[in-house]
Amino acid sequence: MNRQPLLFLIIQSWLIPGLGHLRERRKSTGLSILIIVNSVWLAGMLLSEFEAGSRLFHPYLFWAGAGCGGTAVVSFIDPAAEHALYGLQSIREYQDVPRWNDTGVLLVCVAGLLNILCLLDVIDARINPARRPKSPQTEGVEQ
Amino acid sequence: MIELLVFLVLTALIAVVHVSVTRIGERKHPVKQEALRYFLSVAGGILVLGLIIQGLSMAFQ
Numbered sequence: 001m002n003r004q005p006l007l008f009l010i011i012q013s014w015l016i017p018g019l020g021h022l023r024e025r026r027k028s029t030g031l032s033i034l035i036i037v038n039s040v041w042l043a044g045m046l047l048s049e050f051e052a053g054s055r056l057f058h059p060y061l062f063w064a065g066a067g068c069g070g071t072a073v074v075s076f077i078d079p080a081a082e083h084a085l086y087g088l089q090s091i092r093e094y095q096d097v098p099r100w101n102d103t104g105v106l107l108v109c110v111a112g113l114l115n116i117l118c119l120l121d122v123i124d125a126r127i128n129p130a131r132r133p134k135s136p137q138t139e140g141v142e143q
Numbered sequence: 144m145i146e147l148l149v150f151l152v153l154t155a156l157i158a159v160v161h162v163s164v165t166r167i168g169e170r171k172h173p174v175k176q177e178a179l180r181y182f183l184s185v186a187g188g189i190l191v192l193g194l195i196i197q198g199l200s201m202a203f204q
Contacts, residue, residue, distance in 0.1 A: 121164035
């Protein structure tokens with residue numbers, strides 16, 4: 001089997017969490033990451049109405065969420081920017097924040113940090129293949 | 144109560160992903176068992192800590 005370059009694998013995993021594991025033929029791990037991390041990320045984005053991907057609203061927390069490539073993509077479009085109020089308007093007008101906004105931002109941050117862990121696992125498995133489980137019993141269902 | 148549910152679900156999801164990507168080849172237990180142990184340790188530990196803090200704050204009020 002032709003192996004993909006590591007950089008290409010990292011970019012794939014960053015953009016779509018779990019894809020790197022799937023391309024490395026680690027199906028159960030890849031599928032669980034694909035489902036869990038993407039669900040947490042999507043739930044967070046929807047709960048925060050895409051505010052979690054906004055560098056305008058969250059200049060520091062954004063970098064935790066940027067562990068998932070989707071957050072970086074959302075930050076370029078930044079659909080939440082239209083909710084920003086400037087100058088006196090920000091003082092006089094009530095800014096309607098969704099009830100679960102903070103929870104959504106937290107979920108995106110957790111998804112981003114989990115994906116960094118997954119990226120490190122992809123890199124580690126490529127650098128040191130001996131680390132990967134050998135028997136299907138200990139691996140769960142892989143290989 | 145819904146916050147507790149969100150916390151438990153999130154901790155369970157983190158446990159599954161964390162155990163999946165940090166297991167080394169020499170481990171003898173299956174992923175599910177390790178994830179369950181991880182979840183019980185982390186969620187249980189945090190809940191016990193929360194209860195202790197709650198009890199202390201009520202005692203000193």
